[in-house]
Amino acid sequence: MQQAIEKDPGYGLAYGALAESYALFTYYGVQSPADACPKAKAAATKALEIDESLGEAHTALGWIKMSCDWDWPGSERQFKRALELNPADATTRGFHAGYLKAMGRLEESIAEARRGVEAEPLNLNASAILGRDLYFGGHDEQALDVLRKTIAMDADFVDAHLASGVGL
Numbered sequence: 001m002q003q004a005i006e007k008d009p010g011y012g013l014a015y016g017a018l019a020e021s022y023a024l025f026t027y028y029g030v031q032s033p034a035d036a037c038p039k040a041k042a043a044a045t046k047a048l049e050i051d052e053s054l055g056e057a058h059t060a061l062g063w064i065k066m067s068c069d070w071d072w073p074g075s076e077r078q079f080k081r082a083l084e085l086n087p088a089d090a091t092t093r094g095f096h097a098g099y100l101k102a103m104g105r106l107e108e109s110i111a112e113a114r115r116g117v118e119a120e121p122l123n124l125n126a127s128a129i130l131g132r133d134l135y136f137g138g139h140d141e142q143a144l145d146v147l148r149k150t151i152a153m154d155a156d157f158v159d160a161h162l163a164s165g166v167g168l
Contacts, residue, residue: 015047016056020091023063037068055086063095066102075099090120094129106137117146124150128159135163 004014022040047057062078093116100109127150134143
């Protein structure tokens with residue numbers, strides 16, 4: 001993404017994708033919130049300066065407002081805007097499912113994760129998110145089935161192995 005930005009500083013999609021990546025750095029323990037959150041915000045803001053209709057930037061801001069700013073209403077607004085712009089984006093659906101889960105809205109989270117898998121059936125992240133959400137929702141057999149199918153698509157996909165090992 002950095003290389004794309006170097007070649008074309010006006011390429012908003014690269015900034016949006018970079019923002020999504022930085023937004024997940026804290027989730028995966030790559031960087032502390034103090035380091036990752038400002039980078040994610042800056043990339044998302046730049047993406048929206050270039051093109052306000054970039055769903056990826058709104059998705060990233062939704063996650064940032066939730067996990068960095070603790071701004072629940074702002075987070076929900078950003079996710080809704082991202083879904084208006086790109087309703088078939090499994091990444092947005094997965095981020096939004098995480099928000100719904102954090103808000104204690106587990107069945108809505110499962111439904112959102114399911115929509116992500118329906119939109120992109122071969123998206124490994126979407127499948128792993130659905131598997132985790134099903135598990136947290138008490139649907140162990142369904143969760144294990146989804147995670148086994150995900151591992152069958154790619155036996156090296158770590159997130160599916162991690163999710164299947166949380167108690168299933």
